[in-house]
Amino acid sequence: MSDFSVRPLRSDEDRAALDLFRRALHVKEMTDEEWSAAAMSFQPDRGLGAFDPELIGTVRSFDSEVTLPGGGTTPLAAVSLVGVRADRIRRGVLTALMRAQFEDFAARGFPAAMLHASEGAIYGRFGYGVAARGKSIEVDRHRARFRPEVPSGGQISLLDLEGTIEQWPSLFDALPRTRPGMIARSPNLWPGYVREVRRSTTPIATAVHQGPDGTDGYVTYTVERSHFGAPAQLKIQSFHYASPDAFAGLWRYLLSVDLVDRITAEKRPLDEPVELLFTDPRHAAVQKTLDEGWLRLVDVPAMLDARTYHGEPVVIEVNDPFLEHNSGRYRLSEEGAARTTDPADLGLDADTLSMLYLGGWRASDLATAGRVRATGESALERADLLFGTRVNPWCGTFF
Numbered sequence: 001m002s003d004f005s006v007r008p009l010r011s012d013e014d015r016a017a018l019d020l021f022r023r024a025l026h027v028k029e030m031t032d033e034e035w036s037a038a039a040m041s042f043q044p045d046r047g048l049g050a051f052d053p054e055l056i057g058t059v060r061s062f063d064s065e066v067t068l069p070g071g072g073t074t075p076l077a078a079v080s081l082v083g084v085r086a087d088r089i090r091r092g093v094l095t096a097l098m099r100a101q102f103e104d105f106a107a108r109g110f111p112a113a114m115l116h117a118s119e120g121a122i123y124g125r126f127g128y129g130v131a132a133r134g135k136s137i138e139v140d141r142h143r144a145r146f147r148p149e150v151p152s153g154g155q156i157s158l159l160d161l162e163g164t165i166e167q168w169p170s171l172f173d174a175l176p177r178t179r180p181g182m183i184a185r186s187p188n189l190w191p192g193y194v195r196e197v198r199r200s201t202t203p204i205a206t207a208v209h210q211g212p213d214g215t216d217g218y219v220t221y222t223v224e225r226s227h228f229g230a231p232a233q234l235k236i237q238s239f240h241y242a243s244p245d246a247f248a249g250l251w252r253y254l255l256s257v258d259l260v261d262r263i264t265a266e267k268r269p270l271d272e273p274v275e276l277l278f279t280d281p282r283h284a285a286v287q288k289t290l291d292e293g294w295l296r297l298v299d300v301p302a303m304l305d306a307r308t309y310h311g312e313p314v315v316i317e318v319n320d321p322f323l324e325h326n327s328g329r330y331r332l333s334e335e336g337a338a339r340t341t342d343p344a345d346l347g348l349d350a351d352t353l354s355m356l357y358l359g360g361w362r363a364s365d366l367a368t369a370g371r372v373r374a375t376g377e378s379a380l381e382r383a384d385l386l387f388g389t390r391v392n393p394w395c396g397t398f399f
């Protein structure tokens with residue numbers, strides 16, 4: 001066990017911390033020019049470093065808010081840039097950084113945190129769970145045909161690169177965040193996206209859909225092929241919409257783009273019905289499903305009380321060894337959530353609670369995998385209904 005301490009990073013240490021993170025992901029350090037652009041993405045005072053006395057590990061976060069089941073929102077700390085120097089791993093550095101970061105979130109009034117994980121085995125021990133999953137899809141453009149009842153959609157207009165960059169934030173912000181798990185995009189996020197767009201070697205296009213009440217959806221994409229005449233792939237990068245008309249209208253547009261063979265999208269909501277647009281649903285194939293958002297309930301009682309529930313009450317017993325003050329029994333009902341001494345219907349660990357919380361998994365399925373311990377079938381049936389949501393959770397923003 002090495003000796004190290006954790007403290008907030010000073011702003012003059014931010015560049016070294018970002019380079020440390022990049023090296024941990026096997027990416028080269030930044031040039032001066034890259035750093036001056038990257039620095040704009042940093043929310044001040046949100047980095048932590050581990051020192052021995054050199055900088056050996058780092059974590060960062062920025063302020064956001066997340067949509068909850070029932071439509072409410074709550075402040076969320078979005079966690080990113082997690083890395084430990086390769087010669088200092090597996091000595092508890094990340095564990096110490098996670099602990100300090102949760103203390104910081106509690107002090108700042110963030111009851112929940114979210115991240116996208118580089119590997120699936122890292123974060124469960126800290127109470128993060130796969131709260132949202134996404135699917136990668138591929139549409140065969142030459143064979144897919146729209147079913148007759150699919151809405152025809154409204155008017156589509158294309159933005160040029162500068163229009164995309166300028167209008168992107170307002171396009172995103174104007175659309176409702178309808179799914180549990182969707183987060184607000186901090187102004188700090190956009191410079192990073194803009195850098196990627198400008199660096200892209202293929203043109204990035206944004207198609208905007210106009211419904212009866214104005215803009216109600218957009219899709220950003222690029223088309224790639226290895227050489228002229230080779231099969232071309234249209235890659236969807238962002239796709240947000242507020243109505244079935246916009247969803248169908250944008251898909252109609254995508255299939256109309258010339259010189260394209262396949263259309264692909266990654267990490268789309270699991271229940272987004274792309275295949276149901278086509279006469280043969282197999283022409284929209286699901287390639288894989290992946291974790292899309294890892295959630296941590298930092299303040300379990302506050303978060304349990306912040307979402308809505310349906311049906312008969314359930315008492316859960318939460319085991320949270322990393323944030324022990326969250327452990328205990330909670331009664332969940334349509335009236336809300338409160339600590340209780342009543343006997344528990346279900347027992348589960350904090351990471352599993354995160355998986356249930358946004359409605360992305362059923363308690364019954366988690367019980368089948370041994371992640372939920374239930375007193376009986378009726379407890380599971382009640383819990384399935386209680387935690388269930390109308391639509392699947394989805395974060396929809398990479399950070």
Ligand SMILES: CC(=O)SCCNC(=O)CCNC(=O)[C@H](O)C(C)(C)COP(=O)(O)OP(=O)(O)OC[C@H]1O[C@@H](n2cnc3c(N)ncnc32)[C@H](O)[C@@H]1OP(=O)(O)O
Pocket residue numbers: 024025079080081082083084085088089090091092093094095096115116117118119121122125
């Ligand atoms: C949100 C994001 O930014 S995701 C990006 C995460 N960063 C990376 O993937 C970069 C490369 N990896 C790293 O920098 C480091 O290996 C980290 C950050 C993943 C882990 O840091 P470490 O300081 O080694 O973690 P720490 O020593 O605290 O490990 C705690 C426990 O988690 C386990 N663990 C840590 N990383 C991993 C992993 N990648 N796979 C499996 N288990 C892991 C350890 O074995 C240890 O288990 P134990 O308590 O049973 O002994």
